[in-house]
Amino acid sequence: MDTRFPEGGRPRAEIDAALDAMAAGDVDWRGGRVPLYVFGATAEVGEVxxxxxxxxxxxxxxxxxxxxxxxxxxxxxxxxxxxxxxxxxxxxxxxxxxxxxxxxxxxxxxxxxxxxxxxxxxxxxxxxxxxxxxxxxxxxxxxxxxxxxxxxxxxxxxxxxxxxxxxxxxxxxxxxxxxxxxxxxxxxxxxxxxxxxxxxxxxxxxxxxxxxxxxxxxxxxxxxxxxxxxxxxxxxxxxxxxxxxxxxxxxxxxxxxxxxxxxxxxxxxxxxxxxxxxxxxxxxxxxxxxxxxxxxxxxxNFLGREGYRALAARLLAMRDDYVAGIRAIPGMRVFGEPDLSILAFGAEALDMGAVAAGMEARGWVPGLVREPPGLHIMMSLLHEPVRERYLGDLREAAAEAAPAQGAAVQAVY
Ligand SMILES: Cc1ncc(COP(=O)(O)O)c(C=O)c1O
Missing domain, CATH: 3.40.640.10 (Type I PLP-dependent aspartate aminotransferase-like (Major domain))
Known part of the structure; x- marks a missing residue:
């Protein structure tokens, strides 16, 4: 990291390249790897x-x-x-x-x-x-x-x-x-x-x-x-x-x-x-x-009620699929009955900190809940195409995790 205030300006091409290089170190949010902070509808909505x-x-x-x-x-x-x-x-x-x-x-x-x-x-x-x-x-x-x-x-x-x-x-x-x-x-x-x-x-x-x-x-x-x-x-x-x-x-x-x-x-x-x-x-x-x-x-103005309704329908169908997929993993339960596309879930019998670590090792940023210990996802349409991959990785991470020892999940936002 350069800590000095630059004496001379740098060429634009160099600045663009540096920005690209720094962004390359970020997690792949476009690929649905981040369960909060960013929201996506369709590409066209983003462009508008x-x-x-x-x-x-x-x-x-x-x-x-x-x-x-x-x-x-x-x-x-x-x-x-x-x-x-x-x-x-x-x-x-x-x-x-x-x-x-x-x-x-x-x-x-x-x-x-x-x-x-x-x-x-x-x-x-x-x-x-x-x-x-x-x-x-x-x-x-x-x-x-x-x-x-x-x-x-x-x-x-x-x-x-x-x-x-x-x-x-x-x-x-x-x-x-x-x-x-x-x-x-x-x-x-x-x-x-x-x-x-x-x-x-x-x-x-x-x-x-x-x-x-x-x-x-x-x-x-x-x-x-x-x-x-x-x-x-x-x-x-x-x-x-x-x-x-x-x-x-x-x-x-x-x-x-x-x-x-x-x-x-x-x-x-x-x-x-x-x-x-x-x-x-x-x-x-x-x-x-x-x-x-x-x-x-x-x-x-671009979406109007109709556009938002169509997005809501897609998001809720996606949410239902995620919920079904999570419930199909042995021991895993969704906390409460989520109303929109935020889900929290966990398994009493598993060390959820280890499940989170397993997800992180597979390239996901795990959202966390401390009470009860669990994972958290706030999903937009960025998360629609990666559902099967997410659920597959979750199943693996859960299978690898040790039984719960009463350890708390350490969530820091
Ligand atoms: C329920 C709720 N209220 C308020 C906020 C704060 O919003 P912001 O991060 O835009 O300040 C959030 C952020 O996630 C939220 O989930």
């Missing part, structure tokens, strides 16, 4: 997103109001389309962000600031009540805002335990969370019951649909048994949904929505003591790549 991204490569969505009306319009249209999908009531608002973490951060901030205003206590430290399976982004937001988090064990079916969450609520609770689906097990939480709980206790319910926001509605349309989870439920205050996951849009692109403008009030930042004048953003970040906005606009 990339072309739109490159057209707006330099434009900055921070300037969407004053300079780039194109980006402003595209963002407004993306938000409007998504609110239509999520049954947003009249007056619902939303915006685009850099990812699930930022969307969640903004929802937690809006909830916290709203609660502080209502209580007339600008220092109130409201607590967050989450299923243990909720994403760490909530804890990240809570750490930044100095809020306590209560993570509640899930039910035997790995979905949020609404009664246990109700029991964890106290006078300082401000936020409840349900996931569509949760990352660890790929199961959707019982949002209708969480909505009831939120209404009965006058609490803010955030639906984390970062993974499934642009997948679950179409799986529902295809008749898959996923409960209602969006603004159709009266207790839902905010929703996060990532375009750069199963929306199949280029990174960075997520969306966050609020039931009404009053609830959205605290999401942004507004400073009026700066020499340049007032500085107000609806997001946490300042500069935002125009490409992310354009890429999302292009992909949503």
């Amino acid at each position: 997103g990339r072309d739109a991204f490159m057209r707006f490569f330099t434009e900055n969505a921070l300037g969407a109001k004053r300079a780039f009306t194109s980006l402003r319009r595209m963002e407004e249209e993306v938000v409007a389309m998504a609110l239509d999908l999520f049954h947003g009531p009249e007056g619902a608002v939303g915006g685009m962000t850099s990812g699930g973490t930022e969307s969640i951060l903004l929802a937690v901030k809006a909830c916290r600031d709203g609660a502080r205003a209502r209580r007339g206590d600008p220092a109130h430290r409201g607590n967050l009540v989450l299923p243990v399976s909720a994403h760490p982004a909530f804890d990240k937001a809570a750490a930044l805002m100095d809020l306590p988090v209560r993570r509640i064990p899930v039910r035997a079916d790995l979905r949020a335990d609404v009664a246990a969450m109700a029991g964890a609520i106290d006078a300082d609770t401000i936020l409840l969370v349900g996931s569509v689906p949760c990352f660890p097990y790929g199961v959707v939480d019982p949002l209708p019951e969480l909505s009831e709980l939120a209404l009965s206790r006058d609490l803010w319910l955030h639906v984390d649909a970062c993974v499934g926001g642009y997948f679950a509605p179409f799986a529902r349309e295809l008749g898959r048994p996923i409960p209602e989870f969006d603004f159709a439920l009266p207790g839902v205050a905010s929703i996060s949904a990532d375009l750069h996951k199963f929306g199949f849009c280029p990174k960075p692109a997520s969306t966050v929505f609020f039931r009404d403008a009053a609830r959205a009030a605290g999401r942004g930042f507004d400073l009026d003591v700066w020499p340049n004048g007032r500085f107000a953003t609806a997001t946490f970040v300042g500069t935002r790549p125009g490409g992310g906005v354009a890429g999302a606009w292009a992909v949503l």
